[in-house]
Amino acid sequence: MRNGVLAVTRDGTVVEVNAEAHRIFQLKRTAKVVGRPFTEVLAKHPDIIRVLHSAFELSHLPNRAELRLRSTGKVIGYTLSHVKNDRGKSEGVVIFFKDLTKVEQLEERERLRDRLVALGEMAAAIAHEVKNPLAGIEVMAGVLKRQVAGSPDAQSILTDIINEAKMANQIVHEALEFVRPIRLQVEYTAIADVINDSVSLAESKMPRRDINLQLHVDAGLPPIQGDHHQLCQLFTNLLINAFEALEGKGAVEITAREGVTEEEGHVPGEPSAPVRTVVIDIADDGPGVPGDLRDRIFNAFFTTKDTGTRDMGGGLGLGLAISAGIVRDFGGTLTGANGPDGGAVFTVEIPAAEAGEAECPMPHLT
Ligand SMILES: Nc1ncnc2c1ncn2[C@@H]1O[C@H](COP(=O)(O)OP(=O)(O)O)[C@@H](O)[C@H]1O
Numbered sequence: 592m593r594n595g596v597l598a599v600t601r602d603g604t605v606v607e608v609n610a611e612a613h614r615i616f617q618l619k620r621t622a623k624v625v626g627r628p629f630t631e632v633l634a635k636h637p638d639i640i641r642v643l644h645s646a647f648e649l650s651h652l653p654n655r656a657e658l659r660l661r662s663t664g665k666v667i668g669y670t671l672s673h674v675k676n677d678r679g680k681s682e683g684v685v686i687f688f689k690d691l692t693k694v695e696q697l698e699e700r701e702r703l704r705d706r707l708v709a710l711g712e713m714a715a716a717i718a719h720e721v722k723n724p725l726a727g728i729e730v731m732a733g734v735l736k737r738q739v740a741g742s743p744d745a746q747s748i749l750t751d752i753i754n755e756a757k758m759a760n761q762i763v764h765e766a767l768e769f770v771r772p773i774r775l776q777v778e779y780t781a782i783a784d785v786i787n788d789s790v791s792l793a794e795s796k797m798p799r800r801d802i803n804l805q806l807h808v809d810a811g812l813p814p815i816q817g818d819h820h821q822l823c824q825l826f827t828n829l830l831i832n833a834f835e836a837l838e839g840k841g842a843v844e845i846t847a848r849e850g851v852t853e854e855e856g857h858v859p860g861e862p863s864a865p866v867r868t869v870v871i872d873i874a875d876d877g878p879g880v881p882g883d884l885r886d887r888i889f890n891a892f893f894t895t896k897d898t899g900t901r902d903m904g905g906g907l908g909l910g911l912a913i914s915a916g917i918v919r920d921f922g923g924t925l926t927g928a929n930g931p932d933g934g935a936v937f938t939v940e941i942p943a944a945e946a947g948e949a950e951c952p953m954p955h956l957t
């Protein structure tokens with residue numbers, strides 16, 4: 592049962608409690624709960640004690656209320672119900688509840704997405720307006736450059752103007768990518784396809800030259816719930832970073848395998864339900880990320896690359912920020928570390944899609 596159930600008699604003794612209730616209230620699985628006063632069992636959750644106390648006093652109980660447990664920060668939705676005897680007299684109270692923390696987080700993400708959509712639309716409008724005059728500057732400087740073919744000084748200034756206009760255009764382009772309205776097309780996605788497409792994309796954006804690329808994708812990986820296009824963008828960003836770090840010489844290794852993580856919010860010290868994941872490492876044998884920068888590389892606009900040399904791969908510092916956002920959208924994590932031999936390793940871990948994942952609705956009681 593996906594819902595927590597806890598039943599208490601009139602005198603306050605717990606008579607029934609299920610596994611989900613154990614999990615949500617973080618009660619040790621081995622702890623004796625049935626037969627003890629609920630005030631003792633739930634001592635860590637005064638909010639619930641208050642709800643149960645009031646249930647005995649009210650004749651009309653709330654149906655579908657919500658509450659945030661101050662103890663754990665979890666949000667639960669609950670329904671209270673009297674248990675009546677043959678004569679219609681209340682003998683106790685049952686509380687049915689459901690962990691809504693995930694739902695809350697989804698709503699929060701939804702709100703954030705709305706804001707990003709608005710921001711993205713504004714950025715797109717500005718970008719559109721700025722791009723035209725920039726193109727104009729570039730073209731006209733080119734025309735002028737041909738007209739002053741005899742003056743090396745003027746030639747060099749005009750070349751600078753053209754390069755600056757190109758750079759401004761690139762900044763607009765990348766900034767737009769960062770705030771672009773996220774329209775996820777979530778579907779069952781095979782990670783092997785994503786990796787193959789990302790390799791082609793990265794190579795088309797940046798010549799690999801003498802970099803040796805190796806792929807180790809385990810056969811039979813479970814699919815993930817993701818958006819193919821966005822996942823490609825993520826791996827392309829990581830690959831381009833690796834290519835840039837190697838400056839045309841070295842090795843990049845991509846490994847994809849199945850993994851497991853602990854379920855969120857399980858009771859500490861208790862075995863937790865493992866969650867199947869797909870883990871992808873992108874490792875290079877370049878200089879790695881200096882230790883003092885490791886916290887900052889995921890920040891938007893953080894870069895160690897010279898933005899004046901964009902044509903040679905200088906960056907805006909948005910690659911990892913965008914990538915981390917994409918991974919988060921699919922419930923995964925992106926981490927960076929240095930490998931044993933010094934190069935950088937970026938690891939993406941995304942939960943595998945569960946077959947027939949179905950939510951059990953709250954029981955509707957009166
Ligand atoms: N594979 C890598 N090896 C070494 N440093 C890296 C690697 N990937 C990223 N970095 C560091 O992280 C910074 C931020 O990366 P990113 O967000 O993609 O921005 P950009 O590539 O535009 O600089 C880079 O400037 C670089 O210092």
Ligand SMILES: [Mg+2]
Nearest residue numbers: 832906910911
């Ligand atoms: Mg980058």
